[in-house]
Amino acid sequence: MEKLQDDRMLEFRSDTLEAVRRDVNLHMPGRMDEAIDILEKWVQMQPHFVKKDFSRDYLERTLITAKGLVERAKERLDKLCTFRTLMPEFFAVSDVKKEFSPLQSMVSTAHLPKLTPEHYRVYMFKMVSDVDFSSSIVFKLYRYLTMLCEYFKRVEYCSGFVIILDYSDANILNVVTKMSPIELRQMITLMTEGYGLRIKGIHVVTESKMIDAVLSLLKQVFSTKLVNRIYSHKTIEGVKELVPKSILPIDYGGKEKSLKELNNDWLEAISSKDFLEYYTMMNRAKTNESCRQADQFNENYLGMPGSFRALSVD
Incomplete structure (x- = not known):
């Protein structure tokens, strides 16, 4: 993204974009785009992702929350999509x-x-x-x-x-x-x-x-x-x-x-x-666990806290 724009609820400081990128070591010219490119290609290669058309701005914010680390950003995306599948009760809101x-x-x-x-x-x-x-x-x-x-x-x-x-x-x-x-x-x-x-x-x-x-x-x-x-x-x-x-x-x-x-x-x-239209769209960003390698699920999620119900994979 070129610059930040104030939202109806959130405001930013004039130097926020530069300062936050510097904080995660993605402030040098081209570094952010390079990291997003890697993350974008990785998403397309995940057979268990139901949704793969994440915006580049969304991927950039994921990198920021991952402290600029691409491998951690991959993990964040994978876990969030998996949580929507395993814990739908947290995401379900009608009126x-x-x-x-x-x-x-x-x-x-x-x-x-x-x-x-x-x-x-x-x-x-x-x-x-x-x-x-x-x-x-x-x-x-x-x-x-x-x-x-x-x-x-x-x-x-x-x-x-x-x-x-x-x-x-x-x-x-x-x-x-x-x-x-x-x-x-x-x-x-x-x-x-x-x-x-x-x-x-x-x-x-x-x-x-x-x-x-x-x-x-x-x-x-x-x-x-x-x-x-x-x-x-x-x-x-x-x-x-x-x-x-x-x-x-x-x-x-x-x-x-x-x-x-x-x-x-x-x-x-x-x-x-x-926002509700956006929220509904993002709730489709789940996983199809029948397409994930079983050892990957066991390694990354069976040790997660809470009482996640067991998945039945055909």
């Missing part, structure tokens, strides 16, 4: 607003429009109410996050994500007990190994003494590297020091729209006709 309306009274969640000076995207999650919080609500949230990940694969361009989880108004124990470690681990695997989100830090805000229960759950599902990037804060003030005021929502002392307004904007974005 978006109807599906996610129960979430709106309980959580406000949004990726902030502006990037940090380091070209990181900040994701904020605030538990507004946990009165009716249930395991079914948790899974709706996972499907919502899956759609956001697909949105990013279409337009995002950043060096990583900073995640802020604000539980200051919630009964954190009530939340934790409704979360299945298996489903949470599947979701984290989908986000990090499928979509390739590069998480730079996870900041949990709560004064509750039950924070240890949250950290214990996260340690069960995160890699050691991610566990070492989890930080707890008793108040939001500690997090404010990490993010420029111009980026934060107004209700967090910043200059951006309120988190609730941003939450509503994101719901409108992923329920738009244009």
Whole structure:
């Protein structure tokens, strides 16, 4: 791609394209195109890929999430297509607003429009109410996050994500007990190994003494590297020091729209006709496991976390 253009939800800094490419060592003239060419040819050679017409921009973003490593980018593509086959329940959404309306009274969640000076995207999650919080609500949230990940694969361009989880108004124990470690681990695997989100830090805000229960759950599902990037804060003030005021929502002392307004904007974005058509198209990017060599599947996926159902290959 020649340049980045601001999306309806995401903005970029003037030097983001160059800085992010430099971060993954694909900034020299011709290097990115060369890597995309290799990845594009590899896709065409995969007999188990149902969809092979990925755009070059899509492949470039895959390379960015893979830190510029072509072999890792191949693995990302293969895993994401496989996850759509093995875990269709994470991707299935019919009426978006109807599906996610129960979430709106309980959580406000949004990726902030502006990037940090380091070209990181900040994701904020605030538990507004946990009165009716249930395991079914948790899974709706996972499907919502899956759609956001697909949105990013279409337009995002950043060096990583900073995640802020604000539980200051919630009964954190009530939340934790409704979360299945298996489903949470599947979701984290989908986000990090499928979509390739590069998480730079996870900041949990709560004064509750039950924070240890949250950290214990996260340690069960995160890699050691991610566990070492989890930080707890008793108040939001500690997090404010990490993010420029111009980026934060107004209700967090910043200059951006309120988190609730941003939450509503994101719901409108992923329920738009244009995005739903794109999401439906990308959901066809699955695998035909009868065309994959059995040893490749065993090596790459049988050890994946979670309770993936066995495939019946004719």
